[in-house]
Amino acid sequence: MFLTVTASLLEGFVTTVRLFVLTLVFALPLGLIISFGSMSRFRVIRLPIRFLIWVVRGTPLLLQLLIIYYGPGIIFHNNVWGSNDGGRFTAALVAFAVNYACYFSEIYRGGIQSIPVGQQEAGQVLGMTKSQIFFRVILLQVIKRIVPPMSNEIITLVKDTSLARVIAVYEIIWSGQAFIKSAGIVWPLFYTGVFYLLFSGLLTMLFSHIEKKLDYFR
Amino acid sequence: MALLEVKGLQKNFGETRVLADITFSMERGEALSIIGSSGSGKTTLLRCLNFLETPDAGQILVGGETLFDGADTKRPSDSEIRRKRLHFGLVFQAFHLFPQYTALENVTLAPMLAAGEQKELTAEKKAAIRAEGEALLAKMGLSDRRDNYPHQLSGGQCQRVAIARALAMKPDILCFDEPTSALDPELTGEVLRVIRELAEQETTMIIVTHEMAFARDVADTCIFMEGGVIVEQGPAKEVIDHPREERTKQFVSRIQA
Numbered sequence: 245m246f247l248t249v250t251a252s253l254l255e256g257f258v259t260t261v262r263l264f265v266l267t268l269v270f271a272l273p274l275g276l277i278i279s280f281g282s283m284s285r286f287r288v289i290r291l292p293i294r295f296l297i298w299v300v301r302g303t304p305l306l307l308q309l310l311i312i313y314y315g316p317g318i319i320f321h322n323n324v325w326g327s328n329d330g331g332r333f334t335a336a337l338v339a340f341a342v343n344y345a346c347y348f349s350e351i352y353r354g355g356i357q358s359i360p361v362g363q364q365e366a367g368q369v370l371g372m373t374k375s376q377i378f379f380r381v382i383l384l385q386v387i388k389r390i391v392p393p394m395s396n397e398i399i400t401l402v403k404d405t406s407l408a409r410v411i412a413v414y415e416i417i418w419s420g421q422a423f424i425k426s427a428g429i430v431w432p433l434f435y436t437g438v439f440y441l442l443f444s445g446l447l448t449m450l451f452s453h454i455e456k457k458l459d460y461f462r
Numbered sequence: 463m464a465l466l467e468v469k470g471l472q473k474n475f476g477e478t479r480v481l482a483d484i485t486f487s488m489e490r491g492e493a494l495s496i497i498g499s500s501g502s503g504k505t506t507l508l509r510c511l512n513f514l515e516t517p518d519a520g521q522i523l524v525g526g527e528t529l530f531d532g533a534d535t536k537r538p539s540d541s542e543i544r545r546k547r548l549h550f551g552l553v554f555q556a557f558h559l560f561p562q563y564t565a566l567e568n569v570t571l572a573p574m575l576a577a578g579e580q581k582e583l584t585a586e587k588k589a590a591i592r593a594e595g596e597a598l599l600a601k602m603g604l605s606d607r608r609d610n611y612p613h614q615l616s617g618g619q620c621q622r623v624a625i626a627r628a629l630a631m632k633p634d635i636l637c638f639d640e641p642t643s644a645l646d647p648e649l650t651g652e653v654l655r656v657i658r659e660l661a662e663q664e665t666t667m668i669i670v671t672h673e674m675a676f677a678r679d680v681a682d683t684c685i686f687m688e689g690g691v692i693v694e695q696g697p698a699k700e701v702i703d704h705p706r707e708e709r710t711k712q713f714v715s716r717i718q719a
Contacts (some may be wrong), residue, residue, distance in 0.1 A: 362558035369512050369552040370572035370631055371544050373579075380571065384562045461562045462613040 249423060249432045256419030257439050263336060263405045263415065268398070270341035275348030282353055300346040305339070306407050312339040313411040329414065336408040340401070347397055355390040356382065388458040395451035399444050416440075463526060465490040465666060466635055471520035472532070473506055473690075480506045482690040484520070488635075488683065491664035495671055495681035495698055499713065503690040504670040508637045511668070513547040524549045524634060551633030555640040557620045559612040565623045566608040569595040569630050576631075598626040602656055618649035622656055636660070638669040654680075674717050678702040686710045 281293035300308065313335040317323035325331035359382055367377035409418040420433040464487035473481040481503045488494050496504045509515040510530075511522065519532035529546045538546070559568050573591045577583045599608050602622040612620055621641055628636055638657065642650040654676050661667060661680045671677050677684055677698060684698035686705070694701055694710045705711045 360558070362554060362556055363560065365514055366554065366558035366560070367572075368514065369547060369550070370627070371548045372572060372575055373544065374540065376575050380575065381560050388562075461611050 249435065252422070253416055253419050253432060253436060253439065256414055256416035256436075259333070259413065260402075260405050260415040260439075261443070263333070263340065263408060263413070264402060266337050267340040267344055267401060267405075270337070271344035271348055274341060274345035276352055278345055278349035279352035279356065282349060283356070297346045297349065300343055301350075305343050305404060306410055308343055309336060309339045309407060309411055312342075332411050332413050333408075336411060336413045340405070340408075344397070344401060348394070351390050351393045351397065352386070354393075355386040358389055359385050384458075388461070391451060391455050391458065395447070398451075399447055402444050402447065403440060464488060465492075465525060467521070467523040468511075469521040469523075470532075471507070471510060471522070472518045473503075473510060473515060474518055480690050481510070481517070484690075484692060486685060486692060486695060488666065488668070490634075490666055492683060493661040493665070493667045493669065493681045495669045495677035495684045496687060497671065497674070497677050497684060497702070497713070497717075498687035498693075502687040504687055505639055507687070508552060508639050508668065508670060511635075511637060512550045512552045513543050514552075548631060549634045551628035551631060551636040553621070553624050553628050553636070553638045553641050555643050557612075557617075557624045557644070559620055559624055559627070561612050564609050564611055565599060565604060565615065565619075565626075566592070566595050568612070568623055569598055569626045572627070573630050595626070595630060598629055599623070601659075602626050603652075616649060617645045618652045621645065621653045625653075625656060625660075635666045635668060638667065638671070640670055640672065642671070642673060672717065674702060674714065686713065688713070 278293055278297070281289050282297060284290045284293070313325060313332065316325070323331075325335040363381055363385070364377055367381045372380070405415055406417045408415050409421075412418075416436045416439055417433070420436040423429050423432040467487045469485050471481055471484040472479070484503075484507060486494075496507070498504050506515060510517045513530075517530060517532055520530075521528060521532065522530040529549065560571065563571060570591050573594070574583065574588065577587050577591065596605070596608060599605055602625060604619060604622055604626070607615060607619055607623075612623070615623065621644075625636075625641075641657065642653050645653065650673070654673065657667070657669065657676075658680050669677070669681060679698075681698040683696065684701040685695040686693045686701055686707070686709075688709055694705060694707045701710065702714055705714055
């Protein structure tokens with residue numbers, strides 16, 4: 245029984261990890277674009293972006309999942325996501341990527357704005373371009389500063405992926421819960437916690453490794 | 463012909479007039495010191511020369527080429543500004559070294575990037591830039607520090623790396639913005655010594671400083687600024703030892719007291 249449960253939970257866990265990894269793949273760069281938008285000199289860019297961040301951070305992720313999945317069908321009578329597993333997964337991915345990009349963007353913004361303007365000016369007087377200054381001077385200093393808040397947010401994402409089950413994405417909690425109905429046992433649900441713990445433990449180690457790597461400068 | 467000509471330069475921050483009609487010129491190989499109390503516009507003047515601020519009016523010419531003309535309504539492109547500001551180098555009061563790079567990397571980063579942009583970053587070019595960076599650090603007395611990161615260096619060492627970094631781009635005119643003001647008194651000597659050596663080698667320099675003895679002994683000429691205007695300018699020894707203007711006299715005696 246234990247092996248059957250483990251195998252089934254692993255299957256759900258693959259979906260969990262896939263959602264986690266793909267969310268990061270999209271949200272990490274998207275967050276950077278959003279953070280630039282939120283710092284833009286132009287109000288027409290800055291204000292809508294700030295509004296988006298406010299809405300996304302001000303409403304539950306659970307609600308956003310439901311709106312993104314069911315919204316198009318209700319409003320336009322057109323379920324753009326399709327009703328198969330892949331469609332629901334994509335809808336969940338979009339909701340997670342946008343949500344996390346907004347949180348990341350605020351961390352990036354804090355990190356970028358914490359770098360003394362003298363760094364920028366030192367690059368300028370040496371004749372560097374804006375992008376050279378950003379990528380060769382500013383970025384690594386920003387990364388060093390944002391690793392602790394980012395690791396917090398990313399570990400939260402590990403657990404937040406479980407919300408996807410609300411639109412029937414078969415992630416690990418779903419797999420665990422299925423045993424209550426099919427076999428009348430509850431422990432597989434609790435057993436899922438072990439997977440989360442191992443995964444977040446691994447990430448914690450990874451982040452402290454990165455922090456140590458970046459310890460060579462101040 | 464004068465290397466640098468500044469004519470009628472003006473700069474306002476909102477309602478505040480920071481620079482009003484600044485006019486002066488300097489020759490190649492000349493060291494010019496600028497003295498004056500805080501808020502007199504000295505730093506803003508340097509920042510205008512380095513295109514970190516855009517003046518509201520006036521002209522800046524280097525070697526006869528007009529780099530800035532307030533009468534021009536067209537905004538120069540970023541790449542034009544970059545090319546123009548390379549006539550100048552700037553050493554900041556607070557160094558602003560790049561913390562993630564070693565002393566040598568701080569010096570070679572900008573030349574490497576510039577060569578890379580020209581698609582000239584061959585292995586030989588890299589080695590040449592590196593050798594030049596090492597030579598500059600040696601000149602600053604920092605050969606043994608080239609692989610150290612800024613946080614492992616003292617303030618005086620940091621400032622000397624910053625000077626080497628500015629020299630690496632071979633500016634026509636090197637500007638110093640109170641280069642020793644952020645240093646402990648016992649560390650100012652080593653930085654002043656390096657600047658003095660540069661003056662002896664005929665480096666064209668503008669030095670904003672509160673060190674009166676240094677402004678007098680190292681600089682050929684001196685400008686005293688107050689309230690955004692040049693009150694007095696002339697040979698450094700005369701301006702500081704025998705000022706003509708009442709306001710200069712007051713300032714010099716207050717500082718030296």
